[in-house]
Amino acid sequence: MHCKKVRQQMSLAVGDDLEPAAAEVIQQHVATCPECEKAWEQHRRGFAVLQQSRVALERTKSDSIWPKVAVKIQARQTDARRAEFNGWIAGLAVLAACVLVFVFSQDGTLPSTTRRAPHETLPANMLKLPIARPNQPSQSLWRGQRAPESLLRQSVDQAQPGKDDY
Amino acid sequence: MTRTMEQDAHIDDALESSGSSDARLVDAARRGDQAAYGELVRRYEHRLARVIFRFVRDHDLAEDLSQETFLKVYDRLDQFDTSRRFGPWLFRIGVNLTLDFLRRKKRRLRWSLFTDRFKERVPDPGVDDPRRAMDLQQEVHTVLQMIPEKYRTVLVLRDLENFSTAEIAAILHRKEATIRWRLAEARHRFQYYWGKRHGTAMPAGFTPSEDPERDHAL
Numbered sequence: 001m002h003c004k005k006v007r008q009q010m011s012l013a014v015g016d017d018l019e020p021a022a023a024e025v026i027q028q029h030v031a032t033c034p035e036c037e038k039a040w041e042q043h044r045r046g047f048a049v050l051q052q053s054r055v056a057l058e059r060t061k062s063d064s065i066w067p068k069v070a071v072k073i074q075a076r077q078t079d080a081r082r083a084e085f086n087g088w089i090a091g092l093a094v095l096a097a098c099v100l101v102f103v104f105s106q107d108g109t110l111p112s113t114t115r116r117a118p119h120e121t122l123p124a125n126m127l128k129l130p131i132a133r134p135n136q137p138s139q140s141l142w143r144g145q146r147a148p149e150s151l152l153r154q155s156v157d158q159a160q161p162g163k164d165d166y
Numbered sequence: 167m168t169r170t171m172e173q174d175a176h177i178d179d180a181l182e183s184s185g186s187s188d189a190r191l192v193d194a195a196r197r198g199d200q201a202a203y204g205e206l207v208r209r210y211e212h213r214l215a216r217v218i219f220r221f222v223r224d225h226d227l228a229e230d231l232s233q234e235t236f237l238k239v240y241d242r243l244d245q246f247d248t249s250r251r252f253g254p255w256l257f258r259i260g261v262n263l264t265l266d267f268l269r270r271k272k273r274r275l276r277w278s279l280f281t282d283r284f285k286e287r288v289p290d291p292g293v294d295d296p297r298r299a300m301d302l303q304q305e306v307h308t309v310l311q312m313i314p315e316k317y318r319t320v321l322v323l324r325d326l327e328n329f330s331t332a333e334i335a336a337i338l339h340r341k342e343a344t345i346r347w348r349l350a351e352a353r354h355r356f357q358y359y360w361g362k363r364h365g366t367a368m369p370a371g372f373t374p375s376e377d378p379e380r381d382h383a384l
Binding site: 014046068069070 | 204211215232236302325328349354356361
C-alpha cells in the first residue's frame with residue numbers, strides 16, 4: 001500500500017476503527033517503512049492523550065435531575081392550561097360583543113354610521129323641498145341625481161316669499 | 167470513589183437493558199405517565215450530562231442543558247418513532263442544543279470583543295500565565311477548540327465518550343462513512359495542533375484533506 005494512503009487510514013487504525021484486514025495491512029506497512037512508523041507513533045501518542053483525558057463525572061443517584069425536570073414539566077402544563085383557558089375567555093368575549101352589535105343593529109337603536117339624506121336630518125321647511133317619500137322621484141335628489149324639471153320648479157315656487165310675507 | 171467512564175458506560179448499558187424497554191416507557195409517558203418519563207430520565211441523565219460537559223466544560227451548565235434537553239424531549243415525545251432507539255434520538259437533541267448554545271455564546275463573545283476593541287488589556291505581571299496551570303484535560307479542551315465543530319463533535323463522541331461510529335451516525339443523522347471520514351480528519355487535526363503546541367515533530371507527509379491553518383477562519 002502507498003504511504004499516503006496508509007497515513008490517511010492510520011488515524012482510524014489507531015482507535016480500532018478499521019476493519020481487521022485493513023488494520024493488518026497498515027501494521028505490515030508500518031513495520032517496513034521507518035517514516036510511516038514515526039507517523040504511527042505520533043498518532044498513538046495523540047490518541048493516548050485523548051484517552052488519558054477521559055475522566056468520568058462523579059455523580060450519585062441523589063444528583064438526579066428528574067425532580068427538577070418534573071417540576072418544570074408540571075409548571076409548563078399549568079401554564080399551557082391557563083393559556084388555553086384565557087384563550088377561551090377572550091374568544092367568548094369577542095363572540096358576545098359580536099352578538100350584541102348584531103342584535104342592536106337589527107333593532108335600529110344604535111346610531112347608524114351611514115350617510116343620511118338631508119330630508120332625514122333637516123326639517124322639511126328648511127329645505128323648502130317636498131318631503132321625501134318612498135317611491136317618489138325626490139328621494140333621489142340627495143344622491144346627486146337630477147330631479148325632474150317639474151319638481152324643481154315646484155320647489156323654487158315654494159321657496160319664494162309671498163306678498164304676505166312682507 | 168471516582169467511577170471510570172467505562173464503568174459508567176456499563177452501568178448505563180445495564181440500566182438500559184433492565185426493566186421496561188425504552189419504547190414501552192415512551193409509550194407510557196405519551197399517555198401521561200410521568201413516572202415512566204422519570205425512569206427514562208434516570209436511565210440517561212448521567213451519560214447525557216457527561217457528553218454535554220465534554221463540550222461546555224462547566225458542571226452547572228451541563229446540568230442546565232441536560233434539564234433543557236429532557237424538557238424538549240418531553241415536548242417532542244409524539245414525534246419519536248418507537249421502532250427506533252431512544253438513546254441516539256435523545257443524544258441528538260442534547261448535542262444539537264449544546265452546539266446551538268455554544269454558537270450563540272461564540273457570537274456574543276465576538277460582539278463583545280468587537281465593542282471592547284479599543285480597551286487595551288494589559289496582562290497582570292503578578293499572575294502566572296494561566297496556561298501553566300492547565301492540566302491535561304484543559305489542554306486537550308484547548309486543542310479541541312481549534313478543530314472545526316463538525317470534526318470536533320465526532321472526536322468528542324468517539325474518543326472521549328466512547329460511542330461507536332454507528333451510534334454517532336445515528337446521533338448526528340449522517341452516514342457512517344461520513345462519520346468515519348470526519349473522525350479520521352479530526353484525529354489528524356488533533357495530532358497536528360497538539361504537536362504544534364507541544365513542539366513535537368509532525369509526521370512527515372502529513373496531508374489532511376483541508377489545510378488545518380484555515381480552521382480558525384471557518
